[in-house]
Amino acid sequence: MSHDMRERSLWAWGAKGKLPDAGARTGLAGMVKALLPSATPVVRDLPRDEPDVPASTVAIPAELAEFATQAPRERALKTRGRAWPDLLAGFHGDFADAPALVARPRDAHEVERVLAACDAAGWACVPFGGGTSVVGGVDAGLARGDRPAAVALDLGALAGVHEVDATSRLARIGGGTLGPALEDALGAHGLTLRHYPQSFEFSSLGGWLATRAGGHYATGPTRIDELCHSLTIIAPRGVLETHRHPGSGAGPEASRLILGSEGALGVITEAWMRVVPRPRWRASASVAFKDFEQGVAAARALAQSGLMPSNARLLDANEAKLHRVRFDGASVLLIGFESADHPLGAWLARAVELARDHGGEVVSGPSESDSETRKATHGGEAGTWRQAFFDAPYLQSALLSIGVLSDTFETACTWTQFPTFHAQVVAAVQRALDEHCGGGIVSCRFTHVYPDGPAPYYTFVGPLASERSAALAQWRAIKTAASEALHVAGGTITHHHAVGRTHRPWYDRERPPLFADALRAVKRELDPCASMNPGVLIDR
């Protein structure tokens, strides 16, 4: 992709050039009408590409001058993440909360200088990787609060694959490295991280680690935590570099306190990551189930089989429809295996047998391929789904621009909890959509399945008020109804979207109070002035 194609939109998801154009948005409006009769989508003008950013109230400190800027566009781009309220604010051209300055340190010493400057001036510091947070994790305005200023610490210059140890399958990678650059550099060694969050193209390794991103694999060790061999975080108090080992029982694992710290303890500047050779063999099948319950039972059997498929994604009927996989009211289970070491016939055969045992009908595959015949397996339901997966965030921005609300939330619970949990959550969100949007659709898929439970991922779509504050109130009502329902039903407030500021109220209720005290004590130790990403995870 050319540089231009990757230039970020000021307000929408991802690359400026990839947002659906007026024609495509008109087509989208027609599709929405068919799907949501109560909606009246209107193709609105997009915001202009020149941000209206207020003048900085503070000057760039001399010691940061070499690598900091107050250019309006840079400040606008670092104002916030890409949560739905962020899209809304950006769509309305609101950059009142832009950070006072953007610092782009080129090495660890310059990172330390930024942190020291913030501590000295009482400024908030917001580590900014790819800026794709969907939970208010990188919000300059909220971070600033009543401080004189907020600084965006742009990790973009701390990027690249610095070192590769092919024997131990490890790579030392800069925290600011974005997904495509990371995979390109590893690819030159025949290696890959196998980590593809939906934000892949625009999110960074440091961000994945700081938010405990969910993994590519649908089962087994898949979270970024498990791919992390060791990491380095720079806190205001100094540098913390964890010991390098494949496994240790020496006290609580240091890296596990940093993973998920969301910038509130410091800046993750680099990590040794576990990498693997590019898969050579693939095997896949799609199985349809008349009833969602059958699909759930099959997904559970697969998760508990020990087969560890790389893909085991269950889509309910609405999800299959929204993702253009299937339109007949059936649920679909996408099963896939991949390996750089061996053909996968035996694995897939047993997985398909399990799915059939639970009432599934194979609708695509079983098919196997090796690298030479790859294209064949990228088609079918799995291929359609994959493309829709990466397009979805663009679609969300485009929907907003035609007056349609769409957002997602996700969680995890036990298999035993799931049936009641699911019924309560769907009912609560549907009720909120009916009440606040005059109707709407809720869909569900499993992004990950574990032996002890699934990670359900919900999408909701509804008509949107045209006025900004009314629109925000709609989103807030539905998000609150969803969060409240899933918390009360026993789910975690997030499986892989992180906490940020959006999920704080429910996180605070989910988190054991003594652990909150422990985290606060740790923050006092590493970040004594409480400058780091204030309001995220913990207050001071």
Place this chain on the structure above:
Amino acid sequence: MSHDMRERSLWAWGAKGKLPDAGARTGLAGMVKALLPSATPVVRDLPRDEPDVPASTVAIPAELAEFATQAPRERALKTRGRAWPDLLAGFHGDFADAPALVARPRDAHEVERVLAACDAAGWACVPFGGGTSVVGGVDAGLARGDRPAAVALDLGALAGVHEVDATSRLARIGGGTLGPALEDALGAHGLTLRHYPQSFEFSSLGGWLATRAGGHYATGPTRIDELCHSLTIIAPRGVLETHRHPGSGAGPEASRLILGSEGALGVITEAWMRVVPRPRWRASASVAFKDFEQGVAAARALAQSGLMPSNARLLDANEAKLHRVRFDGASVLLIGFESADHPLGAWLARAVELARDHGGEVVSGPSESDSETRKATHGGEAGTWRQAFFDAPYLQSALLSIGVLSDTFETACTWTQFPTFHAQVVAAVQRALDEHCGGGIVSCRFTHVYPDGPAPYYTFVGPLASERSAALAQWRAIKTAASEALHVAGGTITHHHAVGRTHRPWYDRERPPLFADALRAVKRELDPCASMNPGVLIDR
């Protein structure tokens, strides 16, 4: 096994009745002479079974009276763990450091009363599960230090499988539950934890969690951390119960701060654990390698293959000899798969192919079985090795009683580090044995193999001085040489034996200083009087 057969020895490993008798020890002396020409083993009298315990200097507080005791035998049994210096002290009948009292709370409230009493009186509190620590983790004398008294908090009454959720494959289990009782109770549901540390028969779930015990599976998610769904710890400040979920990205994972806390933050009273059905299918093979290096390369290929064998244990020539598996100087790789879901022919075939590709010769198997034909696979090299594995701790006590030093240490490093690492560690230990014992043997096996590196486990054997302090000095010299060598070569000070007090000096050097500060801050928060297991992991 009858109750009597499980009655613990006052000084030696495990059950009193299972220590080799005088005849067996005489036979052992002969074997040692053949193996270690420089040794002059002498079958010494065993210590008497009546402990000489000093009178308690403090009285039992009234609020603990119902469930505490100062009986000499109970106090003697709770004096220390089963590290080599512990065996030596016990062999010499030294119980001068017995705890002032042993409290055996029957519920959470009684645990809280013990912690409150210790805080009020300024006593040290040592959570005591199975008492099998090999690193000085449960040492009443060292915990007491300059305090008026140490209390052993016996978890034995907080035992049992309280609840089973077969759908989500979870069980809520008391922290004081020992391995056999845990497996018996789960077995009634057709379930198992699949966690068999060498201490299995006498160690507890709470101890496994507190020390991050190494797992049964040689590859993949195997550490007790990965089997833990949620846990409850009672700290002096209160109860911390982690949220129940199969996976969450909501901030740093609370349980990961407790796992490995070794009693220094509180007492792990119960946990929801991930359990599995008993395996039905098994497949195994043993492969011999002329050169250890070939075996290492094969083990690496297996660890990186994605096949995730449950067994992938490489024994070097000395290890094969000591464990009576093979006597021709070859290394042996034991490969095993198990599943409750599917036959494993394809898995084992590829594993054996990988081993052959690296110069291995199959010496047993490949063989497959299901439950009906189980006995067949328990024979052969793997069966011999398994029996020797569980007998080894008894052997260590028996060797001490005939004047032979034997102990083990373990670590983990990357595959890239391993060749140099291994050479340096073996050389350092051999040098120390030559210097301090006039010779000896060092052997190595891999207990676990990960994609990024192995967990090498070393055993050393040498002649022992007859005088107590000289013997202790020998052990200390060799242990120090080993720890120093593995730390300097880049390994972790422990893969699964924990830190305790033995490993503290090297743990302190391995641990990032800022993480040490963070841990201290957490301890101040949860254990403000620093009563919990003082000196383990952190000072106050």
